[in-house]
Amino acid sequence: MTEEPLREVREFLAEFPDTQAVDVIFADLAGVVRGKRYPVADLSRIFGDGLAFPASSFLLDTAGANTDAGGRGFSDGDPDCLAVPIPDTLDRVPWSAQPLAQVLLTCRQRDGQPLFFEPRNVLARVAQGLKSELGLTACVAFELEFYLIDRARGAEGAPQPPFSPATGERDRATQVYGMDQVDAFGTVLTDIVESCRAQGVPTGAISAEYAPGQFEINLRHVEDPLAAADDCVLFKRAVKGVARKYDMQATFMAKPYPGEAGNGMHLHISLFDGQGRNVLDDGQGGISDSFRHALGGLLATLPEAMAFLAPNINSYRRYQPDIFVPIRRSWAEENRSVALRVPLGSGSAKRVEHRMPGADANPYLTLAALLAGMHHGIAHQLDPGPPASGNAATAFDPGLPMRPRRALQRLRRGKLLRDYLGKDYVDLYVQAKEAEYESFEAAITPQEYQWYLLAD
Template sequence: MNANATPATAREEVEQFLQLHPDIEVFEMLIPDTNGVLRGKWIPRSAVTRFAEHGMRMPASVFALDIWGNDVLESGIVLETGDRDSVCMPVPGSLTLVPWLRRPTAQMLMTMREPDGAPFFGDPRYVLASVLARFAEMGLTPVVALELEFYLLDREAAADGSPQPPISPSNSRRQWTSQVYGIDELHEFEDFFDAVSRACALQNLPVDTTVAEQAPSQFEINLKHQPDAILAADNAVLLKRVIKGAAQQYQMAATFMAKPYGELAGNGMHIHFSLLDQQGRNVFDDGSHQGSPLLRHAIAGMVTTMRETMCFYAPNTNSFRRFQPGSHAPIAATWGYDNRSTALRIPSGDTNAMRVEHRVAGADANPYLALAAMLGGAWHGIVNRLDPGEPTSGNAHECEHVPMLPTALKHALEIFDRSVWLPQVFGESYHQLYSACRWQELEKFGRQVTPLEYESYLRTV
């Protein structure tokens, strides 16, 4: 899947696809926005070859939308540019069937380009590509794997308006309790997981294991390690779409919201990361169980930049509800060996698989931006030969004298805005764009009066 492939390649791919699938009526042309939300257009079969060759015009401000789809005027790419169009070109290799819709449908990912063909700075795929280019200059290739947690939900809310677990098709009961790694929990939704598996096979999504997680109707599906980080992010975005589509098939909903239940576990997106040299060797492995000096430099960079990049891992107000003492979400910029209470965990096992598990991001994070932030931090540590200090042992939530992560979006954005390092890596324009999007959402949340406030104060004070 090469974002720089020529339009002719995309046209040939579409023409072959049309021959193989004469029943397809409509094509969904999809582009993930700043929030990771898929936006785009429906294209009829008769027009798809033209769009594959010449692209699809969309306003560049599609990357300056808040979560409700409102323009973010402070982003610098709305009124200042006349809200101009840019061209979205197909991502070769992403054309595939959509099995959960009633009408015969296919989908294709797009990436935005300037009129002269240059990548558009606000496209999260390009943000990640620019970080990967820094590794390429050093002859290094990041290998990543993403793990996504989610909840299955009943389509109908509970009496108080809150979400509730769905009724299992196998035994007609709701899961109000759960056994982590429980096989029976998977059996209760066997048809749903079978639909996910079949859709992933059809769309060439490299899924690995599926497990029941900490809370009722909470599950995790893992993607296999991938030496193309952009493709890994593409796969994560499309896996979310598959899971939601399969849930819809079985009269359920699926959510990747970071904290849908206040008292239950949150949804995380753990990222596994190693580095290969030009000979395909894992440069984090030096034969020891501690890992190479390069591993320590990468860890140091990720730890050092974690507070500055926090609003990439936790992009909204709800995201920060995951980070609570006693939970499996980290609350400080820590690292350790086989320690799930730390932000960065070095898993045990064969040394040739030496890697870092980055445990900070929520499942609501944009995968392209979370990967860009993590890898940008690692690059910073490697080029500056930073030292991470001693690893954390025991409960990292009880550590003293370690940098605490921001506990709210406002705090995270203030650190983000003050960063000197971020604009140097991501560019001044993207730094402004992302900040503006997050501040607009935060300010809207700040103006809302919640039901709990009415219950607590309306007739009491």
């Protein structure tokens, strides 16, 4: 073992000597956090030798089933890969009653190269190409919406809003930016922020959103896209863990309530050159040519990217007209109805806000697809066309695949994202999601009984 990992382990145990166990975790294709729990006595060995994990863990469906995508799983005997800790991600688990630690893992193939179908490694390849080919580094911030829900389910397993700690009654408030809602759930929200701070995850503003029990907590900009996506994974785990502590649950499901707002995952991205200059700013507070080209690339790759930005069958229920959710290829300054919003800001703060992804999307794959689009646009000097005006979300864009299978077909037939994310990975992703959709569609729903049981 080298001195650096030894020091990280030694310093952590010196600060938290009562730690009993460590969770070794990673996010799979669906963004689900998976891993194992080890006794703390194994911590030095984990950092020194790594761990064996089935490589097919990165191709599981959302329910945890082995999809055997590309013959990886049942067909090839399910071989292991080497999982190693990611430096500087060893932290305590503040919401746990048991003194726990956790550390993020990344995986290698037998030849020592990064496992090509680990989502984090997919992002790493795209980010490296952006830097080596264009000399640019992305600075990224995630904004995530989520619902706090009651642990008890309603009719047919539907979620219910939680009981308000302030009134003792089930929350019915829909006051966007309402401070009463933030105050009512303030203890939970503050605990989430403090838990994130303890893990080095930088959070910012907290706001109540458009539905009962719905909130948004912003993550601050990070100058390393991998670290930003890591923070997103850790944030979602913290939100869910803290919610359980208060006898609630948290969900990042894109559309948990048919009649209420969905959960989005908005990404704010700036691009900096080797001299630390934000190339999206024109030096006078406006958008540069590079910014326009990046917008053009994001719009050009959006049809293929939908399979990553909206990965689940439920994801597409979030897209509806006139609810501040984009449904067209569009861009504009200070307009929340467009797919690509240019917020106020100049200099280092000049950025694009991508508003299409759902909160259920994998942060690594989503960011990889977006950085690929920006690279493509800058490299080929694409024109985004004129900005939208007014409400750009009144009707669906016929050029966007707004159904899950159509999105997979568009990704499979496309060429742009294959060049960036890798043909082999795109094929594996499509196969894994197709297997998931087939499994989902095989189930008979209550509505099928209501409609068809006595129809004949």
